[in-house]
Amino acid sequence: xxxxxxxxxxxxxxxxxxxxxxxxxxxxxxxxxxxxxxxxxxxxxxxxxxxxxxxxxxxxxxxxxxxxxxxxxxxxxxxxxxxxxxxxxxxxxxxxxxxxxxxxxxxxxxxxxxxxxxxxxxxxxxxxxxxxxxxxxxxxxxxxxxxxxxxxxxxxxxxxxxxxxxxxxxxxxxxxxxxxxxxxxxxxxxxxxxxxxxxxxxxxxxxxxxxxxxxxxxxxxxxxxxxxxxxxxxxxxxxxxxxxxxxxxxxxxxxxxxxxxxxxxxxx
Amino acid sequence: xxxxxxxxxxxxxxxxxxxxxxxxxxxxxxxxxxxxxxxxxxxxxxxxxxxxxxxxxxxxxxxxxxxxxxxxxxxxxxxxxxxxxxxxxxxxxxxxxxxxxxxxxxxxxxxxxxxxxxxxxxxxxxxx
Amino acid sequence: xxxxxxxxxxxxxxxxxxxxxxxxxxxxxxxxxxxxxxxxxxxxxxxxxxxxxxxxxxxxxxxxxxxxxxxxxxxxxxxxxxxxxxxxxxxxxxxxxxxxxxxxxxxxxxxxxxxxxxxxxxxxxxxxxxxxxxxxxxxxxxxxxxxxxxxxxxxxxxxxxxxxxxxxxxxxxxxxxxxxxxxxxxxxxxxxxxxxxxxxxxxxxxxxxxxxxxxxxxxxxxxxxxxxxxxxxxxxxxxxxxxxxxxxxxxxxxxxxxxxxxxxxxxxxxxxxxxxxxxxxxxxxxxxxxxxxxxxxxxxxxxxxxxxxxxxxxxxxxxxxxxxxxxxxxxxxxxxxxxxxxxxxxxxxxxxxxxxxxxxxxxxxx
Numbered sequence: 001x002x003x004x005x006x007x008x009x010x011x012x013x014x015x016x017x018x019x020x021x022x023x024x025x026x027x028x029x030x031x032x033x034x035x036x037x038x039x040x041x042x043x044x045x046x047x048x049x050x051x052x053x054x055x056x057x058x059x060x061x062x063x064x065x066x067x068x069x070x071x072x073x074x075x076x077x078x079x080x081x082x083x084x085x086x087x088x089x090x091x092x093x094x095x096x097x098x099x100x101x102x103x104x105x106x107x108x109x110x111x112x113x114x115x116x117x118x119x120x121x122x123x124x125x126x127x128x129x130x131x132x133x134x135x136x137x138x139x140x141x142x143x144x145x146x147x148x149x150x151x152x153x154x155x156x157x158x159x160x161x162x163x164x165x166x167x168x169x170x171x172x173x174x175x176x177x178x179x180x181x182x183x184x185x186x187x188x189x190x191x192x193x194x195x196x197x198x199x200x201x202x203x204x205x206x207x208x209x210x211x212x213x214x215x216x217x218x219x220x221x222x223x224x225x226x227x228x229x230x231x232x233x234x235x236x237x238x239x240x241x242x243x244x245x246x247x248x249x250x251x252x253x254x255x256x257x258x259x260x261x262x263x264x265x266x267x268x
Numbered sequence: 269x270x271x272x273x274x275x276x277x278x279x280x281x282x283x284x285x286x287x288x289x290x291x292x293x294x295x296x297x298x299x300x301x302x303x304x305x306x307x308x309x310x311x312x313x314x315x316x317x318x319x320x321x322x323x324x325x326x327x328x329x330x331x332x333x334x335x336x337x338x339x340x341x342x343x344x345x346x347x348x349x350x351x352x353x354x355x356x357x358x359x360x361x362x363x364x365x366x367x368x369x370x371x372x373x374x375x376x377x378x379x380x381x382x383x384x385x386x387x388x389x390x391x392x393x394x395x396x
Numbered sequence: 397x398x399x400x401x402x403x404x405x406x407x408x409x410x411x412x413x414x415x416x417x418x419x420x421x422x423x424x425x426x427x428x429x430x431x432x433x434x435x436x437x438x439x440x441x442x443x444x445x446x447x448x449x450x451x452x453x454x455x456x457x458x459x460x461x462x463x464x465x466x467x468x469x470x471x472x473x474x475x476x477x478x479x480x481x482x483x484x485x486x487x488x489x490x491x492x493x494x495x496x497x498x499x500x501x502x503x504x505x506x507x508x509x510x511x512x513x514x515x516x517x518x519x520x521x522x523x524x525x526x527x528x529x530x531x532x533x534x535x536x537x538x539x540x541x542x543x544x545x546x547x548x549x550x551x552x553x554x555x556x557x558x559x560x561x562x563x564x565x566x567x568x569x570x571x572x573x574x575x576x577x578x579x580x581x582x583x584x585x586x587x588x589x590x591x592x593x594x595x596x597x598x599x600x601x602x603x604x605x606x607x608x609x610x611x612x613x614x615x616x617x618x619x620x621x622x623x624x625x626x627x628x629x630x631x632x633x634x635x636x637x638x639x640x641x642x643x644x645x646x647x648x649x650x651x652x653x654x655x656x657x658x659x660x661x662x663x664x665x666x667x668x669x670x671x672x673x674x675x676x677x678x679x680x681x682x683x684x685x686x687x688x689x690x691x692x693x694x695x696x697x698x699x700x701x702x703x704x705x706x707x708x709x710x711x712x713x714x715x716x717x718x719x720x721x722x723x724x725x726x727x728x729x730x731x732x733x734x735x736x737x738x739x740x741x742x743x744x745x746x747x748x749x750x751x752x753x754x755x756x757x758x759x760x761x762x
Contacts, residue, residue, distance in 0.1 A: 102362025
């Protein structure tokens with residue numbers, strides 16, 4: 001269907017894409033080609049490289065489909081290529097992996113308003129330079145693009161308190177882990193609670209977020225109790241340890257004193 | 269004299285931990301069996317519970333057949349959800365899917381869900 | 397006390413222990429000028445004993461299988477009463493042994509005590525030092541953590557620098573192409589039985605050489621003179637010296653007490669000192685942690701390998717240095733032992749220590 005001369009031209013252009021393949025050999029054909037392009041077609045590559053997806057080896061084809069190993073068939077629908085989703089298709093696009101979040105989002109105010117321009121995933125998380133979710137995504141400047149900030153502020157408040165709790169528990173568990181304590185179970189529970197919590201407020205429902213906050217903080221409270229027990233144990237160990245060290249140092253000093261008395265005898 | 273006293277104290281402080289270390293302990297905690305009422309696990313349904321202080325699930329995929337699995341997704345540790353219509357587990361974090369036997373059907377999980385022995389005794393299910 | 401006196405009499409008429417006491421303890425005379433560095437031998441004996449005792453205790457709960465090793469150590473640390481204490485004593489003890497070994501070797505070097513027909517003492521001591529390093533290396537793998545796995549991978553890789561047979565040597569050490577269950581098996585056998593047996597034998601030989609030849613006199617002070625060397629065996633006596641027991645024994649006991657206090661202080665106040673984060677992650681053969689490094693006492697070797705562009709030269713330099721050190725009594729034949737009269741030796745000695753420290757620090761940051 002495409003004229004031979006055009007085919008050859010396309011082949012020549014595509015082969016130019018191989019030039020930037022001086023990049024690490026592990027690059028997919030997507031990165032090899034788009035990495036050498038400018039503007040709209042090339043920007044996503046640099047943006048993606050800074051993302052949490054890139055850190056976890058999630059590349060172009062994982063979201064957009066297609067064949068990452070075959071330059072000619074890379075963007076073929078036969079190999080599952082989906083292309084760029086429309087604005088309203090984005091939640092389903094991301095929801096192929098982030099199932100729980102998509103479900104909570106669609107049930108919430110933003111999800112219900114998507115046809116009227118309600119915020120979807122990319123609006124807050126961006127599309128290629130995706131970072132782990134942070135509190136700063138809820139801020140006056142961004143949220144007031146469409147409506148007033150009151151409810152967003154309430155949700156942010158509920159979040160701050162619990163997120164701070166989660167962070168503190170995380171740090172405590174890390175410290176205990178470094179001392180050899182088996183805190184894997186607690187770290188797993190914490191991970192789970194954080195995910196449940198972050199998932200819930202995608203539904204932007206203040207009451208639900210408040211209820212969820214209660215549940216999560218209760219679970220965190222249980223973990224904190226266990227941590228406190230461990231800290232008490234550590235304190236006791238340190239106390240007894242200090243006593244024994246003191247006794248041993250005392251013994252050493254006594255031995256030295258005895259030695260001194262022998263030295264006097266030896267010199268006399 | 270003082271040295272003798274100190275020596276005795278230090279000796280006791282050293283012997284005590286060794287004694288406790290070597291003494292047999294009551295086996296408890298980790299090796300427990302969990303009992304679930306049979307009526308809690310309807311056919312095609314999954315019942316979640318705690319096993320060895322971690323989330324677990326017992327289900328009845330076919331009449332009279334019971335399967336007990338860990339409910340912790342092997343990808344990054346989220347808890348899987350049971351999809352009744354599809355008859356499979358779906359992990360809400362990144363879409364990992366497991367069969368009713370815990371085998372990986374799709375998504376990022378690298379290995380199947382850990383399975384636990386389950387026995388039917390009368391109208392009780394004993395897991396572990 | 398009557399019962400004690402009676403017991404002593406009972407054993408004495410059967411085994412002559414009073415005679416042994418007179419000859420080996422009360423009558424065993426040390427040079428008057430003996431200094432604190434001479435206590436390090438007793439310190440090391442105590443530390444090795446602690447390693448054996450804690451090692452046996454740990455053996456009761458440790459499982460030497462790649463699937464179960466990490467969990468068994470975690471159980472020791474968390475479930476077994478005082479398991480954490482014996483594990484920590486074993487780990488901190490190993491590191492303190494290396495410190496004490498270095499101090500012992502450096503003091504012997506400084507006082508030139510390898511001279512005066514003490515070549516065998518020095519040689520057995522040198523082999524003991526290497527054995528201790530081997531024990532540290534094999535023991536390191538046993539917890540099967542990320543640190544264990546990858547530090548062992550890096551360390552065994554170094555053998556690949558040997559020309560011609562390098563790769564076979566690496567596979568032989570590991571029991572396979574990569575660090576795996578076979579590696580754990582052989583390292584476990586060596587660490588628990590193989591090397592300790594050889595160690596005990598060599599310690600016996602080392603102590604025999606020390607006692608047989610006699611304790612050397614510290615080479616300090618203007619009135620120090622090197623005794624004449626006769627063409628027959630002589631045991632160096634110290635008439636008018638201080639009795640080993642109880643006079644010097646209490647000094648041994650004091651220094652041992654301070655070393656123990658030091659170890660316990662690390663365990664209770666700086667427990668993370670010898671445990672980087674990777675020590676508490678289960679080994680994953682597919683994920684190499686960033687910045688994996690050998691333990692501090694191997695950093696010098698690690699960095700030396702990195703300095704030289706060719707691995708074989710790097711290895712060769714280390715082998716040459718170790719050989720030089722081992723054969724030092726045969727290379728340094730001068731009879732002069734006083735550091736005050738040996739400025740060149742002292743300079744090389746100090747520079748050597750500084751170089752070791754500098755390369756180790758470099759190895760830590762590179």
